[in-house]
Ligand SMILES: Nc1ncnc2c1ncn2[C@@H]1O[C@H](COP(=O)(O)OP(=O)(O)O)[C@@H](O)[C@H]1O
């Protein structure tokens with residue numbers, strides 16, 4: 001049985017649809033390996049889904065495919081109904097900037113920019129220049145993640161939990177319809193991890209962004225709308 | 238709610254914002270390439286300015302008393318076609334003391350005036366004579382010319398120590414050394430004796446110093462008409478002097494006029510071929526040095542930016558993941574090269590100016606005058622800055638391409 005069901009349709013029109021997605025690395029070389037063996041997955045709008053699975057099962061690979069950072073070797077990948085496998089790099093980049101927000105395990109903030117600038121960056125990229133509107137939105141987001149006074153600080157001056165909050169604020173700065181988080185709480189203590197998780201849950205409710213969160217923590221997974229598990233490149237129930 | 242909206246760097250376009258921030262973040266590297274560009278631009282400007290000025294001084298000295306192009310009659314020997322059976326004695330029959338006139342010189346002068354790049358045409362009738370004053374007797378060269386035209390070929394007005402550069406009637410201008418030798422001054426009379434006993438008493442109305450002892454001793458300027466009479470050149474001249482727009486096209490002008498008239502047309506480049514070779518060699522070595530300096534600076538910018546791309550791999554990946562196109566990553570790095578080139582070249586221009594100032598005080602001509610001035614040709618400075626900026630952008634091309642082709646996933650995967 002595949003975990004993909006049409007039963008999610010009641011959560012809204014699918015923001016994400018994967019059909020028979022395969023991903024191989026080292027194609028044409030002796031070390032060619034298939035990491036994902038035909039993934040079918042649908043994510044409804046506003047859904048909050050946990051993706052679990054053992055290390056090396058292909059979770060990050062799947063997330064990077066959905067995030068349009070990599071292209072599948074085979075299969076169909078639709079975002080908001082648009083097929084993405086036919087798009088070129090420039091079009092993928094545009095779609096990524098417009099529709100998707102990322103939160104990585106190791107926050108990946110830009111060290112040369114202040115927290116506020118980091119949060120504004122997706123908007124600056126999108127609009128080509130910083131606007132007062134983007135600044136206001138970034139300040140609101142920073143306040144919402146509890147960092148109202150820390151906008152001027154560089155990432156290096158913030159704790160791990162604070163950095164991850166900035167990363168979440170940044171991922172939400174362009175109102176993405178899909179938020180992807182790869183082990184966002186992986187290297188945080190339990191208390192901070194709970195806070196970060198709650199924050200994403202909050203934005204999911206408030207702003208309606210669909211969320212796909214990779215996590216190893218069964219406690220957090222249990223608090224999601226749905227849990228899907230990846231084992232050896234295949235989704236199991 | 239009080240908004241914390243600051244103006245300033247955040248309000249730059251994305252590419253500028255990121256390029257400037259990356260440069261600021263890479264302190265030591267940025268400083269190093271800035272220093273490299275500054276030094277390179279300073280060397281190029283300093284060297285160019287120095288050599289241009291020195292060459293200008295030398296050329297001015299040489300061409301100050303000499304026409305760029307001179308039209309003369311053909312050599313007699315080459316012109317005179319002898320019958321094959323003519324007795325040998327006839328070929329060596331000299332036309333003793335007879336000056337070779339330039340016939341129909343007005344037509345030649347008109348042709349020269351109509352030639353591209355020619356800015357001044359001055360007919361000259363010149364020949365040998367003796368200047369006599371009391372018991373003293375000096376061998377001189379009579380130079381008959383039209384002052385309005387001659388001064389456009391040789392800057393005589395700059396050389397006059399007394400009187401104006403103008404002659405009429407039997408007035409004459411002589412060199413300061415001849416004046417001393419003969420003991421004459423302004424208003425004094427001077428008798429000149431040319432071939433076949435033709436003579437005239439001249440009134441000295443001006444003294445000149447053309448910077449050459451030989452000229453100051455020998456040249457005597459008189460009217461063209463008087464020279465024609467004294468030298469037995471009725472209605473004709475001995476040569477036509479020309480000034481051209483660019484001294485380095487003199488040989489082309491000479492070749493063209495030579496072909497058209499069949500006369501002997503010589504450019505200063507032919508008569509001073511040794512100097513020309515020296516100047517050319519100097520220019521070639523200057524160009525070589527400049528080329529190497531530019532190459533080294535370009536390589537420096539390139540290698541530092543390549544390192545920077547490797548160091549910024551993660552940031553580039555993050556920017557790409559947030560929706561930055563390859564093109565814009567490319568622009569960010571090209572901009573860094575351009576910014577470093579532009580800022581470095583402004584600093585380099587200032588440094589070159591300082592060096593010129595310093596050297597103009599340290600190195601002086603034997604007589605204590607400045608060998609060169611601390612002046613900076615604004616066009617040269619502008620060209621150097623433009624070139625440095627372009628070189629910066631070009632040098633950044635390779636690292637920028639590398640940056641734009643980075644796989645964002647590789648940068649983000651831990
Ligand atoms: N660029 C790559 N080239 C080759 N193999 C890769 C590459 N990226 C990931 N893999 C392999 O794919 C498998 C899944 O990796 P990943 O998606 O990171 O798993 P997870 O995130 O679930 O731990 C691993 O065996 C990993 O070695």
Ligand SMILES: [Mg+2]
Pocket residue numbers: 059060061182
């Ligand atoms: Mg992973």
